[in-house]
Amino acid sequence: MHKILFVCHGNICRSTMAEAVFKHLVHEAGVDDSFEIDSAAMRRDELGNPVYPPARRELERHGVEPGNHRARLMTRDDYAHFDWIVGMDDENERDVNRLSGGDPDGKFRRLLSFAGIGREVADPWYTRDFSATWDDVLTGCRALLSFLLNT
Numbered sequence: 001m002h003k004i005l006f007v008c009h010g011n012i013c014r015s016t017m018a019e020a021v022f023k024h025l026v027h028e029a030g031v032d033d034s035f036e037i038d039s040a041a042m043r044r045d046e047l048g049n050p051v052y053p054p055a056r057r058e059l060e061r062h063g064v065e066p067g068n069h070r071a072r073l074m075t076r077d078d079y080a081h082f083d084w085i086v087g088m089d090d091e092n093e094r095d096v097n098r099l100s101g102g103d104p105d106g107k108f109r110r111l112l113s114f115a116g117i118g119r120e121v122a123d124p125w126y127t128r129d130f131s132a133t134w135d136d137v138l139t140g141c142r143a144l145l146s147f148l149l150n151t
Contacts, residue, residue: 001034001035001036002034002035002036002083002084002148003035003036003081003082003083003084004022004035004036004037004038004082004083004084004086004144004148005038005039005040005074005078005081005082005084005085005086006018006019006022006037006038006039006040006086006087006088006111007039007040007041007042007074007085007086007087007088007092007095007096008039008041008042008087008088008089008092008121008123009041009042009043009045009088009091009092009123009125010041010043010045010046010049010071010125011039011040011041011046011047011069011071011072011073012041012046012049012050012051012052012055012071013051013052013055013123013124013125013130013133014055014088014121014123014124014133014137015039015040015041015088016039016051016052016055016066016069016071017051017055017058017059017066017133017134017137018039018086018088018111018121018137018140018141019037019038019039019069020051020059020064020065020066020067020069021059021064021137021138021141022035022037022141022144022145023037024063024064024065025141025142025145026145029145029149031149036082038078038082039069040071040072040073040074040075040078041071041072041073041074042073042074042087042091042092042095042096042099043073043095044073046071047071047072047073048070048071048072049070049071050068050069050070050071051066051067051069052124052125054124054128054130055124055130055133057130058130058131058133058134059134062134062138074095074096074099075099076099076100079096079099079100079105079107082107083107084107084109084144085103085107085108085109086108086109086110086111086140086144087108087109087110087111088110088111088120088121088123089110089120089121089123090120092108092110093108093110096108111136111137111140111141111144112136112139112140114140114143114144114146114147115139115140115142115143116143117139117140121133121136121137121140122136
């Protein structure tokens with residue numbers, strides 16, 4: 001069983017998109033039973049809020065169901081429970097390090113790193129370009145799934 005937690009600042013755009021896309025790809029691959037997939041916020045700004053409407057529309061435009069997600073905060077128990085903490089940017093990495101005492105188990109990776117890309121996932125909260133975020137998330141999630149199925 002691979003246990004994956006996607007994280008971003010508020011858990012209403014990027015990490016929720018990654019959670020939905022990754023669940024979709026896992027289902028298409030027929031390996032649902034081999035994965036536990038969730039997402040969480042690193043900051044409290046949006047706790048309890050649903051998927052941001054433009055992010056929801058972008059997912060639905062591509063036939064991906066965003067579900068009834070509500071933003072929640074990552075906890076120390078999440079760090080212990082999940083095999084991989086997959087973040088979107090440097091801020092997420094700093095926050096995971098702070099929460100976990102320096103990522104002692106080496107669980108954190110940025111999503112695009114699985115695709116060999118060194119930059120952060122485009123943040124649509126600031127860019128307003130949900131299509132670019134979709135492209136980044138899809139690229140990263142495809143690479144993550146390939147990595148996990150081949151390890």
